[in-house]
Amino acid sequence: MSRPLMDHIASSFSEDAPRPPVPGEEGEAPCYPGKLAMMKPVEPPKAVLLGSPGSSARRNEDGLGEPEGSASPDSPLSRWTKSLHSLLGDQDGALLFRTFLEREKCVDTLDFWFACNGFRQMDLKDTKTQRVAKAIYKRYIENNSIVAKQLKPATKTFIRDNIKKQHIDSAMFDQAQTEIQSNMEENAYQMFLTSDIYLEYVRTGGENPSLVNSNGLVDLKVVCGYLPTLNEEEEWSCDFKHLQTHSP
Structure with a gap:
């Protein structure tokens, strides 16, 4: 991934765009708000705070990763535990969180969040x-x-009315995005920090490729740079595996 794209991810939490759903999975939403809402915020294990960084783990002269527990307190993995913002501001963190949400069948919430960011950057x-x-x-x-289940009725009505009246505004999805972000911060993000996916990633120093979706790099580049071109009535269901993944 090019340095400009990495800087783009880290410098702003509002300049990304979504990956559409995998064809055939449209409409699936088995992960209901109540499943996550019962989770209480948790403190990540101390091992997490001391773990080695992700794919950028420090190397010694032999090319081996640092021993477990030797990472700087300001390592990427430590920053992930500070906030959802910090997690998604790191390319490996965003990728691992997406992998977790895909497994929990809640990835639509993250896709929508990125979609709102991408839409906000579009020319009216x-x-x-x-x-x-x-x-x-x-x-x-x-x-x-x-x-839809996590949005307030008034928020959905506001967006629906704007669509029907063709009152398109760059900020029309802002309230909806705020509600989804709050839900992720309170629920999915807390679950992620104690998930086997995350803890195993920490244990291996971020060097276990099986923990990350094989299409993750493609997905992340798409998330950070593209919205699909749509015909007038075309459904948003294109396969992003066929898109170019060069940096904008």
């Missing part, structure tokens, strides 16, 4: 902006998906 004068707004609404809000 561009004719495709309205089509993308409709696609986001249809994919995440109009149906009974996990995203």
Whole structure:
């Protein structure tokens, strides 16, 4: 991944764009809010705070990773435990969190969050902006998906009315994004910090590729740089495996 893209991820929490759902999984939302809402915030184990960094783990002269527990207190893994912002501000953290959400079938919440960021960057004068707004609404809000279940009725009504009246505004999804982010911070993020995926990643110093989706690099680059081009009534269901993954 190029340095400009990595800087792009770290410098702003609001300049990413979404990966659409895998074809055939549209509408699936088995992870209901109640499943996560019962989770109480937890303090990550001390081992997590002392673990080696992720894929950027420090090396000694023999090319071996640092011994477990020798990482700097300000290592990437330590920063992940500070906030959801810090987690998603690191490319490996964002990738591992996405892998966790995919397993829990809650990845739509993260996709929607990124979709809101991507939409906010679009030119309102561009004719495709309205089509993308409709696609986001249809994919995440109009149906009974996990995203729709976590939004307040007034928020969904506001977005629906804007779509119907064609009042497209860069900030039209902001309130919905805030509600989804709050839910992730209080629930999914807390679960992630005690999940076997995360703890195993810490134990291995971030060097176990089996813990990360094999398409993760493609997914992350797409998340950070692209929104699909849509025809007038085209559903948002393209396969991002076929997209170019060069940095913007």
